[in-house]
Amino acid sequence: MTLLQTLLRATAFKSPLLRTLVPSVALAYGIQTAVAVPSIAAQTERYYDLSGSLTYLSCTALSLFLPYLRAKNAGTITGGVAEYLGSKGLGQGTWWWRQALLSAAVGIWATRLGTYLFKRISSDSGRDSRFDSIRGTPSKFYVAFFAQATWVSLCTLPVVLVNSIPRSAYAASAFGTAISARPYLTDILGLAIFVFGLAFEVTADRQKDAWVQAKKEKKHSEEFLTHGLWSKSRHPNYFGEATLWSGIAIAAAGLLVRQPAQAALGLSGSAASQMLVTGMCAASPAFVSFLLLKVSGVPLSEKKYDKRYGDRKDYKKWKEETPMFVPKFW
Template sequence: MPTLLRALLPPVTTALALQAAAGLPSIAAKSDRIYDLSGSLTFLAVGALSLYLPRLTGPVIPGVLSVLRGQGPTVLRHADWRQLVLTGAVAIWATRLGSYLFARVLQNGHDSRFDEIKHSPPKFAGAFFGQALWVSLCLSPVLLLNAVPPAVLSAAVPKLLLTDVLGLTIWAGGFACEVIADRQKSAWMKEKKEKLHDEEFMTRGLFSRSQFPNYFGEITLWTGIATVAAGILARTPVQLALGLSGGAGSILATTALSYVSPAFAALLLTKVSGIPLSEEKYNKRYGDRKDYQEWKKNTPKLIPRLW
């Protein structure tokens, strides 16, 4: 099996299998409670698997079974620091977001995004398939980077690149933006329930700079991860280790596979399930309010000061 295919196929298959395992009982019960939690757990599992599999020397399936039994290779000892940092960055993000969303759905009792489609098995199944696709595409730069033998990285890549510093800075900024926005929204909701204010919609803090600062943060952090990976994957020895030619076409391909991560996140959040669903809900509730219309008009939708 070609190196690139060996790196991508098992993690993608794992993402599909885990989402099927979470989706089947959820569809049967018409329950959306574990949807976001299952997505985060899939990110964690697929990210960890991508560290193990390239180090296996035998067939893939027995290797996966050995990992599940705790008999896999000593990954942490041999992996390059960038492989560990990017996989860890995804793990930190997935754990934080998954626990936040799971706590929210437990508190609310349901997720309003699925109020209609969870009663339609094909549509609800499509949501779980979409989540597997989301995991696979967003993780693509990490999967590619983890497929490179650490010995190649240590020999062919300097200890620190400009793209490392730039990418990790972008990730940190995006992660901070998402966390702060979620905490500000949670604090606002808590104060509203305690009748400490009578505001109908959130316009404080980061929400005075962007209508959806949490989505902006998420797209930004994936851009940071893609930047780190793309800078490394463009190097000729790394290209050859992945079974590629190292020419301009191959470099373009690995760069595109890296940046498909933030591109897909942006597509999902701005055109499919993020902003469109939220705007529809808010417009129904507050569309006739002058203060809401002024906030929408004067506040950038996603990118502060731009759009």
């Protein structure tokens, strides 16, 4: 028996949801622990954010391909990925586009943010002020990696749930009315919100980068950024991040509450069951918003800038006129 077969057998739960969710979560904590050990030994956070992106990509990819690997191992399909993705016997076309698109959405965001943060910390001598008080204490430093694994697990939950839906749920005769390969309204709405949030986050980051670079070149003497999206929100990048995860959650929940998806996942299809999957999807943007608003994002930035510029009238005016999080466009 190969290692892959052993792992598939060890996680062969009765519930299709658990068969995908448990390995994905285990992988998140495994990767973060593997990165934490040398990072703690070297007392460096240089690869912290980059490892977070790697964990996002790995867990999403695993959840995407696990159903295929299980079908292949069980002998349900004898060919390769092309046969698995084919529509033969399903009665409809490209059934897997939601899984691919939502997984790609996570991949695009994780790759963009991970490389952006890695470039930033590399230009700052590999130091991040968030870790100044914990870098020298192994137990506290590990908690940061443990928290990142939890962050990844909760954020990717909607996508993992969608990826865990068996292929048979798209067959017209499997569970009565099959999941349609055509977009639902929630698909369109969720993906549109994701694109808006991603564009908002990227634009905010680029505006700040351009402002910082211009300051280094002595093209201005401003102490804090107050134009562009930063005149609409004091933390537009964080708003964009919370928004894009909300879009993913909406698209996922809109699919998971439907009866064919409920039946395929071994759920009852009752109102309580629908509320369960909706709540699991909502946990993603809710946790992101909690972290950004209460833990590591907004509080740290506000505290740092209040300490530096709290006595300045122009800073006070900017804070009074500019919303902290949700942008004001009027």
